[in-house]
Amino acid sequence: xxxxxxxxxxxxxxxxxxxxxxxxxxxxxxxxxxxxxxxxxxxxxxxxxxxxxxxxxxxxxxxxxxxxxxxxxxxxxxxxxxxxxxxxxxxx
Amino acid sequence: xxxxxxxxxxxxxxxxxxxxxxxxxxxxxxxxxxxxxxxxxxxxxxxxxxxxxxxxxxxxxxxxxxxxxxxxxxxxxxxxxxxxxxxxxxxxxxxxxxxxxxxxxxxxxxxxxxxxxxxxxxxxxxxxxxxxxxxxxxxxxxxxxxxxxxxxxxxxxxxxxxxxxxxxxxxxxxxxxxxxxxxxxxxxxxxxxxxxxxxxxxxxxxxxxxxxxxxxxxxxxxxxxxxxxxxxxxxxxxxxxxxxxxxxxxxxxxxxxxxxxxxxxxxxxxxxxxxxxxxxxxxxxxxxxxxxxxxxxxxxxxxxxxxxxxxxxxxxxxxxxxxxxxxxxxxxxxxxxxxxxxxxxxxxxxxxxxxxxxxxxxxxxxxxxxxxxxxxxxxxxxxxxxxxxxxxxxxxxxxxxxxxxxxxxxxxxxxxxxxxxxxxxxxxxxxxxxxxxxxxxxxxxxxxxxxx
Numbered sequence: 001x002x003x004x005x006x007x008x009x010x011x012x013x014x015x016x017x018x019x020x021x022x023x024x025x026x027x028x029x030x031x032x033x034x035x036x037x038x039x040x041x042x043x044x045x046x047x048x049x050x051x052x053x054x055x056x057x058x059x060x061x062x063x064x065x066x067x068x069x070x071x072x073x074x075x076x077x078x079x080x081x082x083x084x085x086x087x088x089x090x091x092x
Numbered sequence: 093x094x095x096x097x098x099x100x101x102x103x104x105x106x107x108x109x110x111x112x113x114x115x116x117x118x119x120x121x122x123x124x125x126x127x128x129x130x131x132x133x134x135x136x137x138x139x140x141x142x143x144x145x146x147x148x149x150x151x152x153x154x155x156x157x158x159x160x161x162x163x164x165x166x167x168x169x170x171x172x173x174x175x176x177x178x179x180x181x182x183x184x185x186x187x188x189x190x191x192x193x194x195x196x197x198x199x200x201x202x203x204x205x206x207x208x209x210x211x212x213x214x215x216x217x218x219x220x221x222x223x224x225x226x227x228x229x230x231x232x233x234x235x236x237x238x239x240x241x242x243x244x245x246x247x248x249x250x251x252x253x254x255x256x257x258x259x260x261x262x263x264x265x266x267x268x269x270x271x272x273x274x275x276x277x278x279x280x281x282x283x284x285x286x287x288x289x290x291x292x293x294x295x296x297x298x299x300x301x302x303x304x305x306x307x308x309x310x311x312x313x314x315x316x317x318x319x320x321x322x323x324x325x326x327x328x329x330x331x332x333x334x335x336x337x338x339x340x341x342x343x344x345x346x347x348x349x350x351x352x353x354x355x356x357x358x359x360x361x362x363x364x365x366x367x368x369x370x371x372x373x374x375x376x377x378x379x380x381x382x383x384x385x386x387x388x389x390x391x392x393x394x395x396x397x398x399x400x401x402x403x404x405x406x407x408x409x410x411x412x413x414x415x416x417x418x419x420x421x422x423x424x425x426x427x428x429x430x431x432x433x434x435x436x437x438x439x440x441x442x443x444x445x446x447x448x449x450x451x452x453x454x455x456x457x458x459x460x461x462x463x464x465x466x467x468x469x470x471x472x473x474x475x476x477x478x479x480x481x482x483x484x485x486x487x488x489x490x491x492x493x494x495x496x497x498x499x500x501x502x503x504x505x506x507x508x509x510x511x512x513x514x515x516x517x518x519x520x521x522x523x524x525x526x527x528x529x530x531x532x533x534x535x536x537x538x539x540x541x542x543x544x
Contacts, residue, residue: 007100037096048097048101050095089341
């Protein structure tokens with residue numbers, strides 16, 4: 001079966017618990033974290049998480065809804081996108 | 093496969109802050125097999141075909157928006173030129189009835205614009221073509237979503253001046269019957285119209301196309317403007333490279349989503365149109381890119397050169413990214429739909445003559461320009477002829493979307509609403525070309541058409 005990979009990206013003010021809360025939400029739906037990067041860019045906390053959603057019972061849009069609670073509570077911008085879009089744009 | 097954080101964030105930032113999107117997905121639909129000499133059966137066939145595929149298009153496009161997190165701004169349909177499919181109907185009101193059917197089918201499934209209510213008359217008109225042209229004022233005043241076109245010139249056939257004479261009057265009639273002349277915004281007059289253009293108002297599904305064809309328009313100018321902004325000090329060679337790389341990325345994204353959408357709809361993928369299309373959003377403006385390059389206001393000396401660099405760089409990046417570049421693939425310079433263009437008109441930096449000069453280096457012509465409501469029909473015809481001559485001689489597509497706004501004079505403000513934007517009425521020449529235009533006939537195809 002073809003693996004379905006997604007990128008979860010977060011932009012916002014640095015604060016305690018961002019990675020913890022997102023990791024927990026992802027873990028709860030059987031989504032495996034494959035890679036994680038974080039950095040402070042231009043004063044903002046930025047994180048990219050590559051995750052495997054193949055075995056998860058939920059869809060990208062359901063995951064987005066779930067993460068939107070964290071987005072609102074922690075005043076972050078969270079994007080969830082299929083990995084293909086990054087491969088298409090950044091790899092020839 | 094590994095990605096740097098910067099690469100991932102580049103795409104994310106483009107989406108969040110610079111209007112990175114898919115500007116349009118347009119499903120071309122053949123309606124020739126819906127033809128029936130019984131108008132009621134014919135209408136039912138058209139309704140079922142358009143509404144059925146329209147519903148699926150919207151559903152599948154939403155699914156992909158969720159999957160990739162990239163908005164697909166417009167989901168539209170183009171159909172076989174309607175003049176062709178009404179040939180067998182005797183009813184005088186057949187064009188209007190088909191237009192209303194297309195309008196209803198689109199409204200019922202949430203398609204905002206449907207293109208193809210038009211004809212190809214560059215060399216002459218059939219009886220059905222004439223009936224369709226006669227119906228235009230009634231069609232645009234009694235429908236909301238139907239878009240139309242008329243191809244009245246081509247490099248291989250020359251210019252049908254008799255049709256151009258008719259259109260001067262027709263545009264005024266459409267304008268008189270719709271608020272602020274807005275019906276004219278849904279009607280494009282072309283030279284060398286492409287058969288697979290996904291952008292409204294001029295989209296239609298040409299006779300060389302298969303039963304279905306999914307065509308897409310890449311992201312708009314906002315993304316390009318932001319990279320120009322980030323490269324304020326580089327020279328124009330480097331700037332061209334920067335734009336080229338961005339165009340490559342957004343074209344690749346467009347092709348990915350277009351191909352997947354076509355596959356999910358079980359229809360052939362058609363083309364990627366790499367035209368940059370402005371919206372009324374601040375920053376999402378082609379004129380904004382030119383101004384960001386260092387031209388004080390669009391229309392100032394240097395704007396044509398800047399625009400030519402932009403269009404060329406986008407083409408180079410786009411052509412490397414997709415093997416199926418097609419449609420118009422120039423750059424749109426609509427006035428009312430582009431906030432910086434409007435401001436340039438307001439302050440007097442931009443004239444119709446300069447807009448005409450722009451179209452020598454880009455698509456797609458004199459677009460969404462408000463002119464005084466008392467403009468003479470022959471003057472409108474002459475403006476159309478000038479613009480189309482550029483297309484005919486240079487073997488490229490040019491188009492005209494003029495709006496003679498009833499009761500308004502040069503400098504007056506007019507709001508068309510929503511996607512169509514707002515603008516100021518532009519001044520047109522008071523000198524007459526009546527005697528030239530009223531000669532009529534067909535301007536012969538230019539010598540450049542003899543290529544065999």
